[in-house]
Amino acid sequence: MRRVAGWLIVVGVVILLATVVAWWLARRYKLLPSQPVAQIEPLPAAPVSAVPAPALTPLPSIEEAIEEATPTPEPTVLTELPSTSNVGDNSFVGTINLIIPVAGVRPNQLVDTFDDARSEGRVHDAIDIPAAAGTPVLAVAEGQIVKLFQSERGGTTIYQSSADKKLIFYYAHLQQYAPGVVEGMLVKQGQVIAYVGDTGNAGAGNYHLHFSIAVTSDPKRYWEGTNINPYPLLHH
């Protein structure tokens, strides 16, 4: 009986040890393969999925943003510039009534030379109205003579403000001023203020009136302002 009991104890201990060993082995082999897998998976997964994916995603997105951003302002600028000048022209077409500032010239004789190129990269920003020497130059609207100026390019010139002080009218290449015209005087529409000539850089014998209209915020700074096309304002 003691031997049998002793064998049972030995067998029980062996079974217990075997179970412990089996449990230990099972746990070890589970941990060993599970640890490398867990290490291999996160490591490549992290660099592969994190580094290239975000790196590829931002790079094209930035390029796309740049490519999209670059063409976007261009059309915006291109559409804004003409629309602004058109709005400026159109906004004054209905609100101010101008006459052709050269006596005897009809609307269908006018030529739109606003965008013509001039020397040194300048743009004309004005209208040239050919006429015989000495033809009366008329005030396009009522207003005030703000400056009589001798200009190298413009020759004998007149700066006139509109009655509301929002516009500056500029007459150039004048032969001479009309009698009595002085700075500060008020003029009425159609009043003779000067005579057509070829002074300044008009070219000898190239008699014409160079006429421009500037939108200004301060008529005392008569030489500044943004030129608008006189043609649609005169051609009606």
Ligand SMILES: [Zn+2]
């Ligand atoms: Zn001109």
